Amino acid sequence: MPKSAYGKMAASGARWSEKAPRGIVTAAALSGIWLMGFIILFLIKEGMPILSEVSILDIASGNRWYPVSSPPRYGMLPLFAGSCAVTLLSCVIAIPFGTAVALFISDVCPERAREFCKVSLEILGFLPSVVLGFLGMVVLAPWMQAKFELLSGLNMLNASFLLGVMILPTIATLSEDSLRAVSQSLRDASYALGATRFETMFKVVLPCASRGIVSAAILGMMRSVGETMVVLMASGGAALIPRFITDPVRPLTSTIAAEMGETPVGSPHYHALFFMGCLLMLFTCLLNMLVMKIESARRAK
């Protein structure tokens, strides 16, 4: 008997002591929809007025972000480029690395050490981002500055490396789940045909788990786009389109975090920051939809 059938039976009894809790639970559950609705509504309400000040074309193609000069300039291209560059570089670092860690845990690691590896990954994921950002400032930046003879160690590479460390646990844990879901009989069959472990992992297990790994990678990317403290502290904060991986950048998230405190409520600058919030939200929603699509295709299979 399906669970909801009990509910129908109880509801037909229509007693107050049954109806009240049911109503309360449903109302509380619906607050999730309300909350999400309010988030979208308020971001749009506070973000759209900027379009009456500047045209969308100027925002998208302008490469000067001088919100407090007069006249103010609201070109978001460098910020957007900064976000994309940092995110992509962090993914280039973390996706292969995370997949490798996942493969190690699922196929190479001896049973006894597995729990230790998983817990150490999980703790890495629990490191607060402000602490990682701090490490970027006091350890990585001086080291990079001396090693590569740069003007400043606070740059894109620094921030991307730290972001990579941040999203590594997400990618590795989720990938490991889907690698473990590949049935043991497939592995056994491969070994029985004389394949080595390397061949089994890369020709049998990885292709089988590829969808899961792709959605893990996208989820990691989503975290990387939205991460704030690390880029705020370690990326250098110059609103320039990066030409090299050691250039300083100013991604959208760090711009919001750095400037929100100093801007008067209701000013064009304030609306511009909310507009960035809308952009970030749009971007993560697109990635989210992509993941859901991959997941439903996986379930259908």
Next chain:
Amino acid sequence: MKTHFMRKTADLTATAALCCCMAISTAILGASLAFLTSKGWGALTWEFITEPPRAGMTEGGIVTPIVGSVQLIAVSMAFAFPVGILTAIYFNEYAADGTLTRLLRLAIRSLASVPSVVLGLFGFAFFCSFLRFGVSLLSAGLTLGCLAIPTLITAAETALQNVPQDFRDASYALGATQWQTIYRVVLPSALPSIITGGILCVGRVAGETAPIMFTGAVYFSPGFASSIFDTVMALPYHIYVLATAGTQIDKTGPIQYGTILVLLALTLGISMTGIVARSHMRKKL
């Protein structure tokens, strides 16, 4: 044709490379923790954790941000925990597979993917301005709660799903109604793992900075927040302020490392408690 030797070598190389990857990721964690502990250990004194900051934060302790962080966690959980559990109950016990349920799932998923700084913007526009809570402990706590809700729902739902269907059937067979079954049978047996999920969630919330930066955390406050409409100092924001905005960064050096160590002890301590409790519970199953 590839020789046996080549295949064997490739196999060994791959194994070594994968081991290296795992070793590197553990080493990053170990090195970070060791570095921060060795630098911060000297700053940790009884005075440091029991005295408020003094002299432009170059002296004194960090008791104000510690208490502020605890207050923030309390407010956020007071909001997120009931909503999380009730939503999970709805999904697992009441919901029929309809449009509403699908919409709710979509909303929760989207909520989980909202970047934390965007949640901060929302918190400022909605809680601080629209609902007129002002920049306060309440606004910041509610914003953090929004961040925690999706995680809590997932944890509570998994816990409820793990309650065997037999328990429910037995309760119904005794003549209990649906709510009596949920309240007296399902919830008590799922509660330990729901609480474990909650603890893990607290560990994550305690370290968040971006959502509270403009909704309630302040650079400095002379005392503890005495009502939910006061502003608070918080450990993660304190670290950010000391590291970037301080005019005497060299003087605050030991305080920075000390504060980080306290925050790490708080977040990792809470998280480890959760992890240990969880593995304990898995063994019992």
